[in-house]
Amino acid sequence: MESHIGSLTGDSDAGRQLYFRYCWGCHGPHGDGNGENAPYLNILPRNFVAATFKCRSTPTGTLPTDEDLYNTLKRGVNFTYMPSWLALTAQERANLVAFIKTFSARWTTEKPGAPIQIPAEPSLTIASIKHGAELFQKLECWKCHGQEGRGDGPSASTLTDSNDQPIRPYNFTSDNRSKCGRTNPELYKIFMTGLDGTPMPSFADVVKPEDAWDLVHYLRTLQYNNPSAELTLWESTPEGNAIVATKRAKETATGSGFRP
Amino acid sequence: MQWRQIVFSATVLLAASAVAIAGPAGGTISGKVTYEGTPAKMKPIDMSKEPSCAKMYTTPPVAETVVTGSGNSLQDVVVYISAGAPDDAAPATAAVFTQKGCRYIPHVLAFQVNQELKIVNEDQTSHNIHPLPKLNREWNKSQPAGTPAISEKYDKAEFIPVKCNVHPWMHGNFAVLKNKHFTVTGDGGAFLLANLPAGKYTVTAWQESYGEQSQEVTISGSETKTVNFVFKAKPY
Numbered sequence: 001m002e003s004h005i006g007s008l009t010g011d012s013d014a015g016r017q018l019y020f021r022y023c024w025g026c027h028g029p030h031g032d033g034n035g036e037n038a039p040y041l042n043i044l045p046r047n048f049v050a051a052t053f054k055c056r057s058t059p060t061g062t063l064p065t066d067e068d069l070y071n072t073l074k075r076g077v078n079f080t081y082m083p084s085w086l087a088l089t090a091q092e093r094a095n096l097v098a099f100i101k102t103f104s105a106r107w108t109t110e111k112p113g114a115p116i117q118i119p120a121e122p123s124l125t126i127a128s129i130k131h132g133a134e135l136f137q138k139l140e141c142w143k144c145h146g147q148e149g150r151g152d153g154p155s156a157s158t159l160t161d162s163n164d165q166p167i168r169p170y171n172f173t174s175d176n177r178s179k180c181g182r183t184n185p186e187l188y189k190i191f192m193t194g195l196d197g198t199p200m201p202s203f204a205d206v207v208k209p210e211d212a213w214d215l216v217h218y219l220r221t222l223q224y225n226n227p228s229a230e231l232t233l234w235e236s237t238p239e240g241n242a243i244v245a246t247k248r249a250k251e252t253a254t255g256s257g258f259r260p
Numbered sequence: 261m262q263w264r265q266i267v268f269s270a271t272v273l274l275a276a277s278a279v280a281i282a283g284p285a286g287g288t289i290s291g292k293v294t295y296e297g298t299p300a301k302m303k304p305i306d307m308s309k310e311p312s313c314a315k316m317y318t319t320p321p322v323a324e325t326v327v328t329g330s331g332n333s334l335q336d337v338v339v340y341i342s343a344g345a346p347d348d349a350a351p352a353t354a355a356v357f358t359q360k361g362c363r364y365i366p367h368v369l370a371f372q373v374n375q376e377l378k379i380v381n382e383d384q385t386s387h388n389i390h391p392l393p394k395l396n397r398e399w400n401k402s403q404p405a406g407t408p409a410i411s412e413k414y415d416k417a418e419f420i421p422v423k424c425n426v427h428p429w430m431h432g433n434f435a436v437l438k439n440k441h442f443t444v445t446g447d448g449g450a451f452l453l454a455n456l457p458a459g460k461y462t463v464t465a466w467q468e469s470y471g472e473q474s475q476e477v478t479i480s481g482s483e484t485k486t487v488n489f490v491f492k493a494k495p496y
Contacts, residue, residue, distance in 0.1 A: 052398050061399025110397075139404050140386035143426045154309045158428035162392050194400050199425030201388035201402040205410065 001107065003066040003098035008090060010066070015099025018092055026081065031103035043080045044165055051104035052162070052197040055180035060194040060202035062113025063106060069097045071181075078177040079170075116192055118185055119209045124217055129234055132218025135211060139203060144169040148247055149222030162197045169199070172219060173247070176226030187216050224248050286455035287479030291486050293339065293449040293465055294332040297493035302326065305429045312384040313362035313427075323429070324367040325469050326493070333449025334491060336368045337467045338419075338435045340442035341453065342474060344461035348440040350375035354411070357422075357432070359387050359403070364422065364432030368468070370442050371434070373417055379403065379410040386426060391434060393420045400425075419466060433468050465489040 003010035020029075026045040028035035033047035046053070055072045056064035073093045076084035085093060101107040122128065136142060144159065146152040149172030161167045176182055180190055192212055194202030207215065220230035224244050234240035302322040307314035314320075327335035355371035357364060360382040371377060379389050386404040395416040403410060414420070414436045424430035435442070443451045453463070456479050464474040470491040477485050 050394075050398075059399075060401060061397040139402065140426070143386065155426050155428065159425055162390075162398060194402075196398055196400060199388070199390065199400070201390065201400040201425070203402045206402055206404055206407045 001098050001102045003094050003101065005067050005070045005094050005097065008094040010094030010096070010098035012095070012098040012102050015095035015097070018088070018096050019099050023096070031100070041081045043167065044163060048100050048103035051106040054195040054197060056193050056196070057115040057189055058113030058193060059116060059204060060196055063110055065112045065115060066097050069100060070094060073097065075181055078179050116189065116204065117209070118188055121184060122210065122213055124229055124233060126233060126237055128214040128217045129221060129230060131211070132214040132216070135207070135215045136218055139207070144199065145172065149173060159199045161199070167198055172222035173224060176223045176228065184216050187219060188212055191215065286457055287482055288484040289453040289456065289463055289477055289479070289487055290484060291451060291488045293334045293337045293445050293451065293489045293491070295328065295334050295491045295493040296332065298495050299326045299328055299493040300496050307362055307429070310362055310385055310427055316361040321363060327367070329447050329449060334467060335445055335447055335449060337445045337449070337465050338368060338370050338442060339445065339451040339453065339463065339465045340370070340437050341439055342462045342464035344459050345439045345441050347438045348372065351440070354378040356380060359383055362427050362430055364430060366444070368433045368435060368444050370437060370444050372437055372440060374413050374415055377412045377414070377434070379412070381405065381407065387424045388426055389422065390425055391420045391422045393418055396420070435466065463487050467491055469494060
């Protein structure tokens with residue numbers, strides 16, 4: 001099995017050596033996520049035999065591209081036990097991607113999905129943030145993520161992943177990293193492809209690409225402890241400033257408006 | 261020898277009348293699905309977190325994991341030919357799965373491999389449709405109120421639980437089957453599989469909580485064979 005990431009070609013035989021040094025403790029000798037450490041992790045390691053992956057550029061229900069898997073290895077999966085493997089060389093990561101693909105026959109019978117088209121990010125405006133806020137209501141993102149994006153919506157406590165394990169929705173106020181990366185295009189991809197194997201669905205059929213960018217802009221303003229262009233612009237309006245000020249106070253021990 | 265002839269001619273007579281009613285010639289398997297023992301009491305569903313759905317009911321609906329009727333009959337059991345019949349091409353019509361009142365209608369939807377599956381949201385709230393297959397691809401799509409139907413299909417035969425993560429009480433099933441000989445029992449638990457060519461078949465009944473049962477049936481000509489299934493109820 002091979003992987004192709006840009007000009008790199010990964011080799012699964014070389015990847016095997018690395019897998020049985022770095023990965024099998026959690027993902028297991030059979031790649032099914034039942035490694036020795038797995039019972040102690042409360043977001044279980046990925047089962048490569050099922051070949052269902054969270055962080056993808058491809059539509060829900062399809063295999064990710066080699067590059068998607070490579071990026072996951074490089075970045076790690078935020079808020080889980082999967083660390084960044086930046087310490088490995090690019091060639092080693094490519095070899096691991098190739099080896100991971102040997103665990104499921106899907107990689108020989110199916111092709112990865114066609115990556116979704118992401119139009120260039122339009123310029124940031126107050127109107128786009130406000131439209132994003134409307135979409136957050138209309139699409140009922142708050143049912144899980146909460147009205148303030150704290151991951152405390154009415155359905156949050158009932159969520160389970162596809163293995164019936166409890167799973168928490170993302171708390172936007174915790175950080176500026178989302179599970180699959182910290183850039184705007186990565187945030188865009190999360191809700192337009194869905195995180196397969198989790199309760200997070202794909203909105204690709206119901207959100208137009210231009211609307212999706214508005215939602216990205218609004219979601220950034222929920223990450224109010226982490227400076228961003230979106231947050232700065234939102235705070236420059238009286239309406240946005242009032243909302244952000246009250247939220248931020250809740251997050252500090254003294255209520256003094258501390259901002260890291 | 262004579263007896264056999266008499267039986268045979270009687271069968272032909274019966275078959276002739278069956279043909280007149282049913283159209284294309286073929287055998288029929290009919291019967292009833294029942295349970296023995298005491299099934300678990302289905303709990304009422306608390307929909308208070310979704311007022312737009314809760315207001316559609318005067319009394320809260322109950323869970324549909326086991327649906328029973330009079331005479332110990334079992335509803336929502338998929339009865340199908342699991343062996344002996346060739347695979348059929350998918351029909352042109354779509355199987356429709358509707359979300360209404362924060363429930364799935366029907367609770368168990370049976371359709372064929374590669375047949376179009378149309379998923380409709382008639383509610384004033386967002387649902388996400390999250391089927392959990394093991395053999396087919398797993399996808400998960402959001403369907404807010406007023407958005408068009410989702411069209412999908414499955415290319416492998418499988419029983420697939422379906423859930424909505426937003427509304428944890430919502431639970432349904434897809435039965436993806438290889439041939440056209442299947443039915444889902446309704447109120448009363450009776451079923452009928454018609455137009456079966458002569459042959460040896462395995463008839464299987466599937467209930468989402470009680471599992472599967474199979475029986476062998478041989479159909480010759482256009483006779484009607486009776487097959488009944490009795491599931492042992494789980495008290496909890």
